[in-house]
Amino acid sequence: VESQVGPDPGSRIKAAGLRMGAARRQVIDVLGSMSGPVTAEEVAVRLPDVHVSSVYRSLNVLEELGVVRHVHLTHGPALFELSDVAAQIRHLACERCGRDVVVPASLFDDLRTVIEQEYGFVIDGGHFAIPGRCTDCIDCAG
Amino acid sequence: VESQVGPDPGSRIKAAGLRMGAARRQVIDVLGSMSGPVTAEEVAVRLPDVHVSSVYRSLNVLEELGVVRHVHLTHGPALFELSDVAAQIRHLACERCGRDVVVPASLFDDLRTVIEQEYGFVIDGGHFAIPGRCTDCIDCAG
DNA sequence: GTGCTTGCAAACGTTTTGCAGACTC
DNA sequence: GAGTCTGCAAAACGTTTGCAAGCAC
Numbered sequence: 001v002e003s004q005v006g007p008d009p010g011s012r013i014k015a016a017g018l019r020m021g022a023a024r025r026q027v028i029d030v031l032g033s034m035s036g037p038v039t040a041e042e043v044a045v046r047l048p049d050v051h052v053s054s055v056y057r058s059l060n061v062l063e064e065l066g067v068v069r070h071v072h073l074t075h076g077p078a079l080f081e082l083s084d085v086a087a088q089i090r091h092l093a094c095e096r097c098g099r100d101v102v103v104p105a106s107l108f109d110d111l112r113t114v115i116e117q118e119y120g121f122v123i124d125g126g127h128f129a130i131p132g133r134c135t136d137c138i139d140c141a142g
Numbered sequence: 143v144e145s146q147v148g149p150d151p152g153s154r155i156k157a158a159g160l161r162m163g164a165a166r167r168q169v170i171d172v173l174g175s176m177s178g179p180v181t182a183e184e185v186a187v188r189l190p191d192v193h194v195s196s197v198y199r200s201l202n203v204l205e206e207l208g209v210v211r212h213v214h215l216t217h218g219p220a221l222f223e224l225s226d227v228a229a230q231i232r233h234l235a236c237e238r239c240g241r242d243v244v245v246p247a248s249l250f251d252d253l254r255t256v257i258e259q260e261y262g263f264v265i266d267g268g269h270f271a272i273p274g275r276c277t278d279c280i281d282c283a284g
Numbered sequence: 285g286t287g288c289t290t291g292c293a294a295a296c297g298t299t300t301t302g303c304a305g306a307c308t309c
Numbered sequence: 310g311a312g313t314c315t316g317c318a319a320a321a322c323g324t325t326t327g328c329a330a331g332c333a334c
């Protein structure tokens with residue numbers, strides 16, 4: 001049982017007239033092996049032979065192809081994850097401890113509908129995390 | 143009829159043992175005169191005698207005091223606005239044309255409740271805009 | 285062989301910081 | 310007068326870009 005929603009990365013790259021270079025393949029592999037979203041820096045650390053700028057370039061190409069997407073959890077660097085995973089989830093980011101609470105995207109369906117009907121605005125959630133306080137930090141100061 | 147929700151900026155600054163310098167006062171004045179959120183750069187442009195770094199420092203202090211807050215609309219610089227205005231609204235940011243659609247914060251009340259009950263996570267919306275497509279850009283490519 | 289892809293180094297835009305002098309209270 | 314605030318310059322940070330060599334197809 002595959003959770004794959006679209007064509008695999010290789011096919012999309014080929015279909016766009018692009019090529020599967022070493023950096024590009026390895027970046028995909030790393031993202032596939034991660035359990036959550038990671039920074040470009042973290043990808044680069046796991047690939048000592050791939051330059052950071054190539055990681056960024058790969059991520060940008062893959063994002064245009066719809067293979068990966070990035071999310072801003074709080075401040076600081078963007079986090080990247082494979083799209084087929086990202087499409088089903090939303091991130092809640094604790095502003096105090098940085099914890100990333102993952103929730104199903106479907107929670108936002110009602111809000112989506114209301115905003116679409118009243119403002120004609122179609123939410124494309126997932127790009128920015130919803131900030132707030134997690135269970136552990138609710139009563140903390142600061 | 144005042145819409146002021148808390149003590150005025152001057153009182154808060156004094157209460158924190160801080161002082162009302164020239165930069166700080168002018169930054170508050172500029173924010174009060176704007177109809178929407180603005181970048182630090184835009185504030186600095188309106189204050190030729192105040193250095194950009196002082197604008198940033200003022201904004202940071204005022205944010206810690208709860209006088210202003212900042213929001214990330216899409217990519218690029220953060221946007222700052224007075225808290226008493228910001229508390230009542232949320233920003234929807236069109237990822238294509240950059241348009242800032244302002245909606246009442248109360249739209250998010252139901253979602254807030256659900257997420258708080260099911261995940262113990264208290265949403266502090268407003269820090270990041272909700273991305274998507276505005277009426278004009280819904281059917282556009284790219 | 286064509287031309288996309290990569291490494292490197294240098295630049296970019298935004299924001300922060302160290303310091304000495306100016307100002308508030 | 311004590312201690313905060315400001316201007317300036319320099320740095321930090323994440324990210325992008327120009328170029329020449331290297332590689333996929």
